[in-house]
Amino acid sequence: DTVDARSLPADQAGMAKALDENTVFGRVTPQQKRDMVGALQSHGHTVAMTGDGVNDVLALKDADIGVSMGSGSEATRAVAQIVLLNNSFSTLPSVVAEGRRVIGNITRVASLFLVKTVYSVLLAVLVVCFQIEYPFLPRHLTLLSTLTIGVPAFFLALAPNKERARPHFVRRVMRYAIPGGVVAGTATFVTYMIARHYYTGSGALDAETSSATLTLFLVSMWVLAIIARPYTWWRVCLVAAMGAAFLLVLVVPWLQEFFALKLVGASMPWTAVGIAAVAAVALEFLWRWVDRRFPCD
Structure with missing residues (x-):
């Protein structure tokens, strides 16, 4: 009535x-x-x-x-x-869908970039406090940024996204970026310190930085795998392609030389993988706990 x-x-x-x-x-x-x-x-x-x-x-x-x-x-x-x-009111659903796509994709991409910011700051502080060399060369950071942020962010930013927009953008991004960056930076630094004590003699620095690069790449890939959820076929292919590209760098000699990656022996590289696996479990636990403890809806 x-x-x-x-x-x-x-x-x-x-x-x-x-x-x-x-x-x-x-x-x-x-x-x-x-x-x-x-x-x-x-x-x-x-x-x-x-x-x-x-x-x-x-x-x-x-x-x-x-x-x-x-x-x-x-x-x-x-x-x-x-x-x-x-x-025509029939235009409004497409307007709402475009807004949801922009907000949802910006949230994903911002999380990726801020994770890098957090672990970069943390590593810089730890290096200064322990009075040691920085664990990466510029070419290492180029490789890491390209495979874990640059290329994935390009596709994630342009992808369709029908998730409902939620409030508190900054809070939602930071509650993922801070624990992700802290875990990635800590795991990388632990690997680097172990490698410094493990390797001695000439060429030790290349082996040390390569082990740290391996750990950081694997942890960053897990961050990407979490941010890419819920999975679709193309998101799975995107994550797999980034992993395959890094593997290609490790097995092609001239790419190894160009990116200064030199994994010496078997013990230390597998230790780096093990530390990355522990960090991945910690990331899953932390992000699930943050979702329950600090809801943003």
């Missing part, structure tokens, strides 16, 4: 209750439209308002999302966030 707006309560609480109990209202004045928007917002609702006339301007301006028709008045088009140039 249609409710006559003239019978609606004047106070916000009463109007909010009437709006929850009814769906269709008639003879609504411009001020009442604005009051309805405020009443719904007072109950925690995200309010969208559509209109094409001057009478809708006040409500369009106060609404969380204002949608105006392209054929509407100049005033409504000026205050609306979205203008439907084809005057």
Whole structure:
């Protein structure tokens, strides 16, 4: 049934209750439209308002999302966030889908980049505190950044994404980036310190940095595998292709020389793999615990 707006309560609480109990209202004045928007917002609702006339301007301006028709008045088009140039509501689902794709993909990509920022800062601090050489050459960082961030971020940023947009963007990104970066940086530094005591003589520095690079790559790949969830066939192929590319660098002699990767012996490389495996388990535990302990929905 249609409710006559003239019978609606004047106070916000009463109007909010009437709006929850009814769906269709008639003879609504411009001020009442604005009051309805405020009443719904007072109950925690995200309010969208559509209109094409001057009478809708006040409500369009106060609404969380204002949608105006392209054929509407100049005033409504000026205050609306979205203008439907084809005057068709059928356009809105594609608009919502595009917004969800952008927000969801930016969240994934931002997490990847900030994990690198966190472990880079942590490694720099640890190197200064222990008064030792930095564990990577620029070519190592180029390889790591390309395979674990650059190429995956390109595909993840442009991929379709229908996940519902959630609030608290910065908090959601940081709660994953900080534990991921700390675990990756710690595991890499532990491997590097063990390698420094394991290797001696000429060529030791190359072997030490190569072991640290192996650990950091494997941990970063696990971060990528977590961020790429839920899996689809192309996301699985993306993660697998990055792993295959690193393996190719390890087995092709001239690529080994170009990227200064020299895995000496069997004990230390397998130790690096084992440390990376422990770090991966720690990442799974930490990120699941963070989801339960600090929900952002």
